[in-house]
Amino acid sequence: MTTIREDQDPEARNNTNSSLTIEDVYNLLVTEIQIPTLQSIPIDTYQNIATLLGDIKGQGYEGIEAKIRDRMVEMISKSVQLLVECRHQKLIEYPYEISSSASSATTTAVDYSKLTDEEKYILDGEKESDKRRNAVIAATINGRPKVMESMSAKIRAKQIVIRFIKSMEQFIGVDMTKYGPFQEEDVAVLPFENARSFIEKGIAIEIHIVR
Numbered sequence: 001m002t003t004i005r006e007d008q009d010p011e012a013r014n015n016t017n018s019s020l021t022i023e024d025v026y027n028l029l030v031t032e033i034q035i036p037t038l039q040s041i042p043i044d045t046y047q048n049i050a051t052l053l054g055d056i057k058g059q060g061y062e063g064i065e066a067k068i069r070d071r072m073v074e075m076i077s078k079s080v081q082l083l084v085e086c087r088h089q090k091l092i093e094y095p096y097e098i099s100s101s102a103s104s105a106t107t108t109a110v111d112y113s114k115l116t117d118e119e120k121y122i123l124d125g126e127k128e129s130d131k132r133r134n135a136v137i138a139a140t141i142n143g144r145p146k147v148m149e150s151m152s153a154k155i156r157a158k159q160i161v162i163r164f165i166k167s168m169e170q171f172i173g174v175d176m177t178k179y180g181p182f183q184e185e186d187v188a189v190l191p192f193e194n195a196r197s198f199i200e201k202g203i204a205i206e207i208h209i210v211r
Contacts, residue, residue: 020048022076029079029086038090040114049080087119160195162204163187 032039042048053076061069112120139147156174163185170180173194182188187207190198198204 029083046118158192161207164204166203
């Protein structure tokens with residue numbers, strides 16, 4: 001088993017054959033909380049945690065052993081959630097790291113090589129969100145209604161893939177097209193507005209397509 005430590009060799013980030021234990025996940029979280037700057041972690045950290053959780057969930061225990069298994073899953077799941085949130089918060093609050101020497105102190109941008117691919121995926125989505133927000137503001141204050149009409153047309157044309165967790169009778173979507181009826185576990189591609197309404201009402205859940 002590979003234990004993740006604060007002083008881990010950066011080359012270990014390229015080792016995709018390592019595996020994690022519950023203790024490893026806990027130590028990784030504690031270290032991240034204790035260190036004010038973003039630490040370097042193996043690039044396959046989240047993949048290994050997912051494998052660990054999959055292995056534990058796949059154990060066919062019963063009775064007290066099943067309760068212990070479920071408790072372990074809960075602890076690991078909460079730890080990885082806190083880990084992601086902690087690392088992301090550091091990027092938001094401290095986009096620059098301070099490195100000091102005997103003679104001077106310098107401020108440098110956070111080394112993005114410290115991020116896993118999954119964390120880069122999160123940041124990429126947030127950058128797109130910032131870009132859209134700035135575009136709306138710019139179009140508004142610069143008096144460009146045609147640009148805003150284009151934005152409106154794009155969101156109206158957007159569709160979302162959802163899976164129904166409750167049955168739904170036939171309805172007419174915002175695009176004036178008939179949809180349904182749908183039964184539990186049915187998958188459908190619906191206009192953004194209709195899909196979001198069903199999701200918020202707990203009738204369906206979104207299926208995220210990774211691109």
